[in-house]
Amino acid sequence: MSVELMHSFTEENYLKIIYALALRQQGEVTTNALAEMTATKAASVTDMLRKLADKQLIHYRKYQGVRLTEEGERLALKIIRRHRLWEVFLVEKLGFGWDEVHDMAEELEHIRSDELVERLDQYLQHPQFDPHGDPIPTPTGTMPSTGYQKLSEMVAGAEVCIMGVLEHSPEFLQHLARTGLTLGCCLVLKEINGFDKSLLVQIQSETALFVSHDVAKNLLVS
Numbered sequence: 001m002s003v004e005l006m007h008s009f010t011e012e013n014y015l016k017i018i019y020a021l022a023l024r025q026q027g028e029v030t031t032n033a034l035a036e037m038t039a040t041k042a043a044s045v046t047d048m049l050r051k052l053a054d055k056q057l058i059h060y061r062k063y064q065g066v067r068l069t070e071e072g073e074r075l076a077l078k079i080i081r082r083h084r085l086w087e088v089f090l091v092e093k094l095g096f097g098w099d100e101v102h103d104m105a106e107e108l109e110h111i112r113s114d115e116l117v118e119r120l121d122q123y124l125q126h127p128q129f130d131p132h133g134d135p136i137p138t139p140t141g142t143m144p145s146t147g148y149q150k151l152s153e154m155v156a157g158a159e160v161c162i163m164g165v166l167e168h169s170p171e172f173l174q175h176l177a178r179t180g181l182t183l184g185c186c187l188v189l190k191e192i193n194g195f196d197k198s199l200l201v202q203i204q205s206e207t208a209l210f211v212s213h214d215v216a217k218n219l220l221v222s
Contacts, residue, residue: 007055009110012079014038014048015057018068019076028065074141081137083109084130085120091131092124098131099173132173133164133183133220148220152197152213154189160221161186167218179209181219 017037021029031049035042046062053060057072068076086108090101111117118139121127128144129135135144148163162185165176176182180203190208191200197213211219 007057007075010048011052011055011057012075012110013106014052015068015072015076016079016083018058018066019073019080022067028067030065034066077137077141077143079109080143081139082111082117084134084136085117085124085127087130087132088124088127088136089120097173097177099170099177101131102168102170129164131183132168133162146220146222148222150217151189151199151211151219151221152216154221156189156192158189159186160189162219163222164220165218166220172215172218175215176219179211180207181209181211181215 052058083105086105087101090096187201199211
């Protein structure tokens with residue numbers, strides 16, 4: 001029996017969240033950040049971190065933050081790979097919208113059959129990105145680098161294309177679909193409002209649209 005079968009769904013979710021937070025914060029992850037992301041009391045988070053540390057999946061010292069061990073990162077990337085492949089399958093083969101698949105993939109990602117995952121990858125013809133523009137880790141556990149930047153970091157006059165999103169909530173994705181700000185959409189940043197940092201963009205040389213700062217900071221462009 002694989003040792004990985006001993007890890008609970010909750011433990012796997014924590015590894016994935018720690019990985020994502022470490023990327024976002026570019027360093028160790030705090031207990032408070034984990035409590036906010038998991039909507040869990042800090043005491044419960046601490047209990048889980050002790051369990052993960054006992055399994056040598058994280059480096060953890062109270063009040064000093066958390067980081068994944070080499071094994072913890074390997075498992076986190078494996079879970080992320082499964083999640084993103086299932087999202088591709090649900091959108092491309094079953095016809096679900098990109099705003100519908102996150103929660104389904106959250107459940108499917110815990111199916112631990114390596115053979116199933118690799119056959120799924122082969123069936124999908126080895127996709128490199130999921131429906132939200134997120135890179136899919138390789139079978140060997142490497143996360144491809146994209147070099148994307150946030151739309152909110154661009155300067156007036158920039159010509160960019162939307163390549164990914166940082167926010168995956170259905171409400172946010174539905175808003176993007178309504179406004180035409182979907183993956184592959186190219187636009188020109190015409191103006192930046194000095195008061196609220198909202199943007200005036202021109203989409204594919206036609207439609208002019210105001211984009212709030214909150215939306216712009218969750219859009220990845222190149």
